[in-house]
Amino acid sequence: LPxxxxxxxxxxxxxxEDEINHxxxxxxxxxxxxxxxxxxxxxxxKVDYPKRSAAVIREAYFRRPSTTDYNGVYRGYYIDFDAxxxxxxxxxxxxxxxxxxxxxMRECVAQGGICFAFIKFTELDLLYLLPxxxxxxxxxxxxxxxxxxxxxxxxxxxxxxxxxxxxxRLPYLNAVDKIIAAKA
Amino acid sequence: LPxxxxxxxxxxxxxxEDEINHxxxxxxxxxxxxxxxxxxxxxxxKVDYPKRSAAVIREAYFRRPSTTDYNGVYRGYYIDFDAxxxxxxxxxxxxxxxxxxxxxMRECVAQGGICFAFIKFTELDLLYLLPxxxxxxxxxxxxxxxxxxxxxxxxxxxxxxxxxxxxxRLPYLNAVDKIIAAKA
Ligand SMILES: [Mg+2]
Ligand SMILES: [Mg+2]
Numbered sequence: 001l002p003x004x005x006x007x008x009x010x011x012x013x014x015x016x017e018d019e020i021n022h023x024x025x026x027x028x029x030x031x032x033x034x035x036x037x038x039x040x041x042x043x044x045x046k047v048d049y050p051k052r053s054a055a056v057i058r059e060a061y062f063r064r065p066s067t068t069d070y071n072g073v074y075r076g077y078y079i080d081f082d083a084x085x086x087x088x089x090x091x092x093x094x095x096x097x098x099x100x101x102x103x104x105m106r107e108c109v110a111q112g113g114i115c116f117a118f119i120k121f122t123e124l125d126l127l128y129l130l131p132x133x134x135x136x137x138x139x140x141x142x143x144x145x146x147x148x149x150x151x152x153x154x155x156x157x158x159x160x161x162x163x164x165x166x167x168x169r170l171p172y173l174n175a176v177d178k179i180i181a182a183k184a
Numbered sequence: 185l186p187x188x189x190x191x192x193x194x195x196x197x198x199x200x201e202d203e204i205n206h207x208x209x210x211x212x213x214x215x216x217x218x219x220x221x222x223x224x225x226x227x228x229x230k231v232d233y234p235k236r237s238a239a240v241i242r243e244a245y246f247r248r249p250s251t252t253d254y255n256g257v258y259r260g261y262y263i264d265f266d267a268x269x270x271x272x273x274x275x276x277x278x279x280x281x282x283x284x285x286x287x288x289m290r291e292c293v294a295q296g297g298i299c300f301a302f303i304k305f306t307e308l309d310l311l312y313l314l315p316x317x318x319x320x321x322x323x324x325x326x327x328x329x330x331x332x333x334x335x336x337x338x339x340x341x342x343x344x345x346x347x348x349x350x351x352x353r354l355p356y357l358n359a360v361d362k363i364i365a366a367k368a
Contacts, residue, residue: 076296
């Protein structure tokens with residue numbers, strides 16, 4: 001049996017999105033939650049339709065997503081979040097969010113959805129869920145001339161740390177349970 | 185003012201997805217619901233990264249979506265559905281659904297989501313929401329040797345008809361309200 005040392009589970013080189021996708025696959029297979037990453041939107045310019053074979057996209061461009069990375073349903077709640085990595089050690093730069101992502105989360109929260117940022121400090125292998133309401137606070141402060149980043153200490157204080165484990169790799173629904181409980 | 189004649193609103197040539205997207209845009213702009221079409225997933229094979237300009241996808245293929253077309257949040261509920269058109273007049277062929285779409289809707293319903301099929305009989309300009317529970321019934325009957333399609337009369341009976349109007353073009357959340365009420 002492997003020693004439960006963090007680096008085994010972190011699998012350096014695996015992106016945060018890969019780790020979340022693996023965890024979501026686990027949750028889905030156990031009928032615990034249905035949460036998927038949305039496909040990256042693509043602007044099609046040229047598509048060939050060869051006879052007797054599949055259509056081939058010959059020219060296309062990546063479009064900026066208008067929403068967040070992930071959504072789905074868990075315990076009757078609509079879940080919506082974005083995964084963000086930073087190599088910074090002491091703070092998370094707010095420029096990692098696009099204004100339309102913040103706006104999207106505001107709309108979802110207004111409809112009763114559970115929204116958060118899934119933040120990884122890659123150099124430290126530290127992971128947190130930061131509830132949208134806290135994210136909005138720092139976003140709005142920035143708009144009013146405040147800091148352009150959120151201190152890691154504040155994220156640790158106001159968010160929920162996720163510790164690597166074997167399966168699911170990132171048991172983040174435990175933290176979502178706490179966000180739901182804090183909301184009720 | 186335009187006469188409220190169906191063909192004005194139906195805008196022949198506009199696909200059901202376009203009509204739903206317009207309606208979702210209306211609902212979003214009025215802060216009524218946040219429901220988006222998921223991007224079509226694409227399998228990338230070759231991507232060029234030219235200096236000083238955007239990445240260009242040079243070879244890629246359409247992948248079959250593993251879930252449904254639309255999801256989002258409305259009145260605290262997770263909403264998930266697929267839009268399907270048929271040129272048939274008297275029945276809707278079940279082969280329009282992939283087994284993994286049915287499975288996805290079963291998982292979402294088990295988590296408390298509101299799922300349905302948004303069906304359009306294009307030759308008749310008739311539209312219905314059919315709740316997932318009814319869809320599952322016909323799907324399972326087919327698996328057990330039953331009809332390979334759902335009679336339009338049964339859809340009309342068990343589903344909720346959507347009538348074109350000006351804004352939103354397809355006021356389908358009225359029918360979703362009824363699905364929610366029937367569930368409670
Ligand atoms: Mg992201
Ligand atoms: Mg469809």
